[in-house]
Amino acid sequence: MTSVFTATSVSRLYGAGRNTVVGLDEINLAVETGERLGVVGESGSGKSTLIRLLAGLDRPTRGEVRFDGELISGRPEHQLGFLRQGVQIVFQDPRSSLNPRMRVGDIITEPLRSPLLRGRPGVPVDKAARLAEVLEQVGLPTDSGRRHPHEFSGGQRQRIALARALAPRPRVLIADEPVSALDVSVRSQVINLLNDLVAEQDLTLVFVSHDLTVVRHLCDRVAVLQSGRIVERGLTAEVYAEPQEPYTQSLLEAVPRLPDPS
Amino acid sequence: MKARLSLAIGLILVGLVLVTALVSLVWTPYDPIRVDSAQVLQPPLHGPHLLGTDGFGIDVLSRIMVSAQICVQVGIIAVGIALVIGVPLGVFAGQVGGWGSELVMRVTDIWYAFPALLLAILFAAAFGSSTGTAMVAIGLASVPAFARIARAATLQVMSQDYVLAARACGTRPAAIAVRHVLPNIAPLVGVQASVSFGIAILAEAALSYLGLSAQPPTPTWGRMLADAQTYLFSNPVLALWPGLAVAAAVLGFNLLGDGLRDLLDPRLKEVR
Numbered sequence: 191m192t193s194v195f196t197a198t199s200v201s202r203l204y205g206a207g208r209n210t211v212v213g214l215d216e217i218n219l220a221v222e223t224g225e226r227l228g229v230v231g232e233s234g235s236g237k238s239t240l241i242r243l244l245a246g247l248d249r250p251t252r253g254e255v256r257f258d259g260e261l262i263s264g265r266p267e268h269q270l271g272f273l274r275q276g277v278q279i280v281f282q283d284p285r286s287s288l289n290p291r292m293r294v295g296d297i298i299t300e301p302l303r304s305p306l307l308r309g310r311p312g313v314p315v316d317k318a319a320r321l322a323e324v325l326e327q328v329g330l331p332t333d334s335g336r337r338h339p340h341e342f343s344g345g346q347r348q349r350i351a352l353a354r355a356l357a358p359r360p361r362v363l364i365a366d367e368p369v370s371a372l373d374v375s376v377r378s379q380v381i382n383l384l385n386d387l388v389a390e391q392d393l394t395l396v397f398v399s400h401d402l403t404v405v406r407h408l409c410d411r412v413a414v415l416q417s418g419r420i421v422e423r424g425l426t427a428e429v430y431a432e433p434q435e436p437y438t439q440s441l442l443e444a445v446p447r448l449p450d451p452s
Numbered sequence: 453m454k455a456r457l458s459l460a461i462g463l464i465l466v467g468l469v470l471v472t473a474l475v476s477l478v479w480t481p482y483d484p485i486r487v488d489s490a491q492v493l494q495p496p497l498h499g500p501h502l503l504g505t506d507g508f509g510i511d512v513l514s515r516i517m518v519s520a521q522i523c524v525q526v527g528i529i530a531v532g533i534a535l536v537i538g539v540p541l542g543v544f545a546g547q548v549g550g551w552g553s554e555l556v557m558r559v560t561d562i563w564y565a566f567p568a569l570l571l572a573i574l575f576a577a578a579f580g581s582s583t584g585t586a587m588v589a590i591g592l593a594s595v596p597a598f599a600r601i602a603r604a605a606t607l608q609v610m611s612q613d614y615v616l617a618a619r620a621c622g623t624r625p626a627a628i629a630v631r632h633v634l635p636n637i638a639p640l641v642g643v644q645a646s647v648s649f650g651i652a653i654l655a656e657a658a659l660s661y662l663g664l665s666a667q668p669p670t671p672t673w674g675r676m677l678a679d680a681q682t683y684l685f686s687n688p689v690l691a692l693w694p695g696l697a698v699a700a701a702v703l704g705f706n707l708l709g710d711g712l713r714d715l716l717d718p719r720l721k722e723v724r
Contacts, residue, residue, distance in 0.1 A: 245620055247616060247619055247620060270622075271622065274620065274621060274622035275622075277620075278620065278621065279616075279617065279620045281613040281616070281617060282613070283613065286612050286613040286614065287612075287613035287614050287616075287617050288614055288617075289612075289614040289618075289631070289632050289635075289636070290636070291635040291636055292631070292632075292635075300618060300621055300623060300631075301621035301622065303623075303627075304621055304622030304623050304624070304627075305622070305624060306622030306624075307621070307622045351617070354617070354621070358621065
């Protein structure tokens with residue numbers, strides 16, 4: 191397998207001098223093609239920082255990030271077309287990730303209008319056709335494009351965000367706590383949809399969550415973040431069965447268990 | 453409820469000013485410029501002149517009506533100038549952040565500190581007193597207010613995930629400004645525009661009172677106040693009418709701005 195992402199001794203510090211806050215501390219991470227990597231940890235453990243660095247939305251203070259073997263950290267935005275096409279993100283809260291003043295059709299086709307993406311091989315040219323395609327894939331009505339985000343429920347809005355992410359035919363999908371802002375009743379629907387889409391389209395998935403049950407369901411490998419460091423990593427089944435680190439053990443113990451109904 | 457009331461009163465007063473200005477374009481009870489020495493200082497409410505006549509025998513109501521034109525004109529041009537310069541500055545500062553933002557904001561701070569009236573006097577000295585110079589001076593003096601509002605609102609928008617999502621799919625900063633920032637800061641800028649309109653009207657009245665705006669015989673409320681000063685003890689009511697007109701117009705735009713702001717305040721808005 192080849193790596194889509196490699197992060198080599200990456201640190202991200204916020205602030206300066208005595209007020210420095212460590213976001214990430216000397217992280218080494220490889221994401222292989224076709225794998226589903228779960229990144230778990232508490233809030234403040236550096237999960238969001240990590241995906242921002244992977245997606246080229248932030249720069250590491252030290253170290254380097256590569257996508258497809260090409261350096262992305264420290265490169266100017268106009269050279270990042272290959273990254274922008276290859277990697278798309280689904281954010282945590284669709285109330286904030288969808289512009290309330292844009293129509294859903296314009297939101298979903300925004301990637302296709304980007305000068306960085308337009309004309310790259312694989313990026314759909316016919317915006318209307320692609321819109322209809324992705325709307326169907328995420329299970330939204332065909333006339334959704336003419337409406338505004340506030341006319342949709344939380345679960346539907348996250349489907350809109352998913353449709354936008356799929357529009358430029360990315361190879362990697364990064365999901366940042368995609369269901370934690372949703373009603374419990376629709377979480378499993380969105381998770382299953384995500385699961386199906388990743389399988390159908392052979393996507394590489396980086397799934398960030400503090401919900402270990404969802405990660406077990408979705409991911410084949412897991413990395414555990416604590417205070418900006420990866421403290422444990424491995425196959426999901428193994429880590430869940432025999433956690434080596436006390437931190438991982440405490441995370442797993444914190445998962446609420448329902449009494450067996452039988 | 454309070455927001456609705458401000459909005460309603462504001463709309464009525466602003467509507468009154470606009471309608472008066474429009475009507476005066478086609479009809480006034482008397483000629484607002486023609487001097488009539490036989491009708492000097494007629495009292496109001498008695499005889500044919502509803503609000504009486506001034507020291508030149510000109511019908512006061514006609515002058516008040518025509519003045520509304522100047523006031524609306526000044527407001528639109530001055531606020532327009534402030535919008536066109538201030539909003540792009542503020543959006544730029546909010547988007548780039550860092551030292552570029554600091555530079556823009558410190559320049560607007562200095563700009564803010566420069567007294568508007570002094571600017572207008574400078575302009576009048578340099579380019580002559582006219583409605584044009586008054587409008588430009590008032591407009592330029594209002595730029596910092598718009599730049600600040602636009603910057604604060606832009607910062608708030610830039611922290612939203614939809615901007616991050618737009619960047620993640622390769623949207624360029626200019627497209628982010630047009631597609632994401634401007635539509636979302638428009639309500640706040642609109643409120644500022646309404647408030648600034650009121651300030652512009654007041655400023656114009658002050659300038660024309662000092663003779664730094666429209667020149668005679670063009671009637672303006674400020675000019676009428678200056679003229680009424682001569683008769684302040686014999687005919688105090690002459691100063692009342694233009695004073696009321698200025699007060700109503702300024703109050704109207706301020707209430708409208710206040711009402712809009714309260715209406716847009718997310719804390720007062722019901723959850724959608």
